[in-house]
Amino acid sequence: xxxxxxxxxxxxxxxxxxxxxxxxxxxxxxxxxxxxxxxxxxxxxxxxxxxxxxxxxxxxxxxxxxxxxxxxxxxxxxxxxxxxxxxxxxxxxxxxxxxxxxxxxxxxxxxxxxxxxxxxxxxxxxxxxxxxxxxxxxxxxxxxxxxxxxxxxxxxxxxxxxxxxxxxxxxxxxxxxxxxxxxxxxxxxxxxxxxxxxxxxxxxxxxxxxxxxx
Numbered sequence: 001x002x003x004x005x006x007x008x009x010x011x012x013x014x015x016x017x018x019x020x021x022x023x024x025x026x027x028x029x030x031x032x033x034x035x036x037x038x039x040x041x042x043x044x045x046x047x048x049x050x051x052x053x054x055x056x057x058x059x060x061x062x063x064x065x066x067x068x069x070x071x072x073x074x075x076x077x078x079x080x081x082x083x084x085x086x087x088x089x090x091x092x093x094x095x096x097x098x099x100x101x102x103x104x105x106x107x108x109x110x111x112x113x114x115x116x117x118x119x120x121x122x123x124x125x126x127x128x129x130x131x132x133x134x135x136x137x138x139x140x141x142x143x144x145x146x147x148x149x150x151x152x153x154x155x156x157x158x159x160x161x162x163x164x165x166x167x168x169x170x171x172x173x174x175x176x177x178x179x180x181x182x183x184x185x186x187x188x189x190x191x192x193x194x195x196x197x198x199x200x201x202x203x204x205x206x207x208x209x210x211x212x213x214x
Contacts, residue, residue, distance in 0.1 A: 002190055005055055005101070006031040007042060007064035011112050011151070011178070014170050017205045018179035019186070022194035030055050034211055038081060039066040039089035043096060050100055059101040061190055063149065063182060066093070067111035068125065068167065071133045075122050079129060086133055087140040094146055105189050108141055109149040109182070110134040113156040118166035125167070127156065149185045151178060172199045 004027050006016050013035060020029040032049045036042050042064070049055075066089075070081035081089070090108070097106055111134055114125045134152055141148070154177065155162075155169065162177060164170035169178055176199045183194045 002027045002060040002192065003055070003058060004029045004186060004190075005050075005059050005062045005064075005104070006182075007036050007046065007049070007062065008109065009037060009066065009068050010035050010168060011068065012036070012065065013207050013211070014168060014175055014204060015179035015182055018175050018197055018202060019182055021202070022179070022183055022197050023186075023192070024195065026192050026194070027060075027190075030059075033207075035207075036064075036066065038069045039086055039093060040081065041069075042066050043089055043093050046093070046096060047100060055101075057100075057102060059104045061105045061107065061186060062097050062101055063107040063109060063186060064093070064097070065109035065111060065151070066090070067130065067133045067137060068114075071111065071125055071129050073124050073126070073129070079133075083132060083136050087136040090137045090140040094141055094144060106144075106146045107149050107185055107189070108137065108146050110137065110152040112151050112154075112167075112169070112178070113158075115160065115163060115166040147185065147189065149182065151181060154178065154181050170204065172202070175199065175202065175204065 006012055016031045023029055030053050070086050071079045073079055111130050113127050162169055162174040187194055
């Protein structure tokens with residue numbers, strides 16, 4: 001049975017169990033129990049998530065993202081992570097993942113869009129900034145065989161019916177759409193077929209509000 005690891009922020013926390021259920025009997029799907037937050041946070045803790053989760057060295061694919069926390073603007077200040085450091089961190093994470101998971105195909109997912117009009121002026125993100133961070137990440141990964149999963153383009157024109165708030169997509173439509181995109185990339189790379197998840201009866205992981213964050 002193939003092994004897949006999902007690493008990412010609270011966007012991942014909306015689709016991780018959906019992907020796991022769709023691949024039940026075909027793949028073992030692992031992910032941290034926490035929000036993986038910033039790029040620098042991933043760089044610091046990914047080896048501990050692997051060790052504590054018992055993921056092993058035989059993982060076949062890692063699908064990961066980091067960026068929405070990096071692009072966060074507090075009280076009108078600059079994004080929390082500078083563009084230059086963000087690109088450096090993305091490249092370092094890619095290198096770290098290859099060291100930790102030597103057999104794995106690596107997939108990087110771009111950060112999703114937000115509804116700027118619903119945000120708090122003291123705690124906000126702008127899609128134009130998110131696009132810059134996505135572009136820097138893609139540039140940082142050029143020259144590698146990392147596959148880009150473009151979740152931004154999937155979400156940038158979605159109606160609000162897909163959103164549960166200004167950042168997340170914890171609705172049946174949102175989970176199914178983003179989870180389906182993630183599955184399409186994973187299944188294409190590993191030559192496997194998912195089973196259908198009944199979204200009407202689907203229950204996401206029971207993460208706490210504190211775990212999810214923003």
